[in-house]
Amino acid sequence: MTATRVLVLNSGSSSVKYQLLDMRDSSRLAMGLVERIGEESSRLKHTPLTDGGASRERTGPIPDHDAALKAVAAELAADGLGLDSPELAAIGHRVVHGGQSFTHPTVVDDTVLAEIERLIPVAPLHNPANLTGIRTARALRPDLPQVAVFDTAFHTTMPESAARYAIDVETADAHRIRRYGFHGTSHAYVSRATAELLGRDPAEVNVIVLHLGNGASASAVEGGRCVDTSMGLTPLEGLVMGTRSGDVDPAVIFHLMRVGGMSTDEIDTLLNKKSGLIGLCGDNDMREIRRRVDEGDERAKLAFDIYIHRLKKYIGAYCAVLGRVDAVTFTAGVGENAAPVREAAVAGLEGLGLAVDDELNAVRSGEPRLISPAGARVAVAVVPTDEELEIATQTYALVAI
Template identity: 90%
Template sequence: MTGTPTRVLVLNSGSSSVKYQLLDMSDGSRLAQGLVERIGEETSRLAHTPLRAGGSAPRERTGPIPDHAAALKAVAEELAADGLGLDSPELAAIGHRVVHGGLRFTEPTVIDEEVIAEIERLVPVAPLHNPANLLGIRTARAMRPDLPQVAVFDTAFHTTMPESAARYAIDVETADAHRIRRYGFHGTSHAYVSRAAAKLLGKEPEEANVIVLHLGNGASASAVRGGRCVDTSMGLTPLEGLVMGTRSGDVDPAVTFHLKRVAGMDADEIDVLLNKKSGLVGLCGDNDMREIRRRVDE
């Protein structure tokens, strides 16, 4: 290899999946992409697709992948099989999607120990995601400690919301003391989709008003005016808003008090219930829409 390294590995470590792409930034081309899904289940699946000229056929492996560290190691093995290993001198950086950056991180940020500490500090308001993001960051840093690692935050796109949208109707001093406000999530998706929709309409982002729906195991909606987010359905945490795969979405806040008083559940138990045992899995017994549709068809 000659010249400056141009490859960037992009990792999206979600609550139960890892999506990835290897890009050549000299021309914006994709060299490989893939998905590890159902992490932590017996039916884990890795689908890997080499995309560069002369690449091999798509490959798939199934079987238990216990955690995100194991998932990233499996991804590294698949890339290495195509001659695109993480040890390549052509790899310039690794980018990470991080869910919660609070108000501090409003743009892509080079990761250091201080950034990691702040991401970890925000775990209580993104308990399903920031820990997975941190695992991805720490595993990738261990694999290539010499490379710059960059975090792109899901909350960043929503920092343009006016106070009228970001504020909750609770005591202002209490809210400010504990940083309680609507942060919003899925920002990278909402930003991309709003811009792509404007382009499809033959407009600049500044000329288009768009309602964006991000629908997956996590789901959210946003209102984008002139390329800037002005409102969104998720709030302090990714729990608020639409019904999701394992998350309840909006419920009467008094449900939590009722569960404590009547069912004797503590805060951690209620947290697990609303984040991991609600939504589609609570209503249907499954959080995979493909399985729900299959059962409906039967």
């Protein structure tokens, strides 16, 4: 029997998201979430996706990731999908930061683990949790290939002119300071899916991808290769996000230290957790912000306008970077569901060939679709992202050789 199943794990500091897929047809067999790991109120929600199975929930203490993955394995086994199944080909792990070392999905060994650990200083919130998930999975199935799929990998094709900051080269190299970009699995999947929607070869299509969720990033994709992206050394740079500031003058940090008396940790918390939409208007849910805008709330309107202004700047910049744009594609929670954001983002950009059809834009659908008028010079699309499928696809392509 040929093994065709891939388990995708996304390990956070206190959570594990998972999906089990059959790569013969990319179908999902099960999915779930373990959250609040390490607390008395830990919660596991498991959903089998075959034969109309109902979701199951359990609450109670799950002390660590080892216990969490064992609990996941037990739930899968209850559905006949256990980790000991000979049909399981590999486990694919989302790893946020691969630096310059990892440009493709990689089978994990001790050397790979050591390099991911060495990158912790540039991804202190994410890589430790990703490592924990990998180590735990290896312990449970030491015979099975564990594959790391890196958020940064898709962006490693950026030219040095886009990846380098204009600071002293020796200092930058000594501390691995450069623009890495994130959400790479999403940008890879969506740019390729956009080309398919247009009925064209991805190698022939130039796409601006707008991944708009609580975290948000833009990318310029030229013939299937990323040539620029909005996030940088960390996921803080770029667009206005739910709780992150995006682009700010670096001297703001010095000003807050010298004049505001704030510590580096306080500024880090300010820019990452208390800024963006929540810092501007107290809400980071775009649905609530739009409700407030419609009711005449000036603070919410200003937050929305700042969000859109930054988005338009990046669209315009990436039109310049690419030279020719075939499509602008919206994805992720806000991008897929917030029609007012899509409308506002391209309003006034008719000179760049961008426009949306009001009726098409208002349609809610889980399918890839065009929302630009017929015959538009540049297609405007909505493509639901599928990072888990992208991780599973890359993982299976590596181990099925």
